[in-house]
Amino acid sequence: MPVDGQAVTEKRTFSRTTSVSLTIDAPPAAVWKLLTDAQHYPDWNSTIVSLKGNISPEGKLELVSTLDPSRTFKLKIKDFNPPTRLVWGDALGQRTYTLSGTNAGQTLFEMTEKIGGPVFPLFASRIPPFDASFEQFAADLKAAAERAA
Template sequence: MTTTASTTTTISAPPEHVWALLTDADWWNRADNGVVDVSGTIREGQKIKLVSELDPKRGFALRVAEVQAPRHMVWTGGMPLGLFTGRRTFTLEPAGDAACTFTMAEAFSGLLAPLILRSMPDFQASFDQFASALKTDSEA
């Protein structure tokens, strides 16, 4: 797998509080987090659709593949037969009594990954914007 972007920030809020926002599609849709729209229910095994400011004309069909509340969540999506697969990981690690470290990373794999990755935008600024919005709203 090739990681294309990751971001980490310390949030002055307990993991459970941050998790509540991270798994709330309404928060995703109203926050200044680089996301235009999330539709669906953010729960393990569910399908969601994400539209990013990076490419607002295109929606990405994703599956909430793993959930270990309130610490870890994985979304996956891509092409059939594993030709191209994306894996977005969200992690919350406790950092004291009322704080946590949030990390979000995106990794891609598959036979077509080298070709497709050349045409994809840089996710870093979008990931940093997301982490900043999550921090701001969690600490509010």
């Protein structure tokens, strides 16, 4: 079982999956509010350079990450189920956010990204590891949600 806030990556020939989870001392609604406010991501999330668009059903996003600030990822919202599940992605990958409330009023936050496909082995070596970025994303979200709660 992974340590709270520590990312884990599973590599396969045609895909790579990175996940992180942690407990946030705030209710799911407070965490959801942060996750669905694209305009303010750079205010609380040090892994995001910019995020433009709408995080809503059928929304479209343009994301620039600190992992590759020269590239803009064009993403679509694939699942939007407040306040428990959000999925965005493109043809090569999908990021899933899951929020589960606890009896203590906390939120179990889980984030998983799977990238891959038939041509994945051709470019896999050029994709940087996500572990440190995922850990920082989760830590930033935790800090922001706990400040707001």
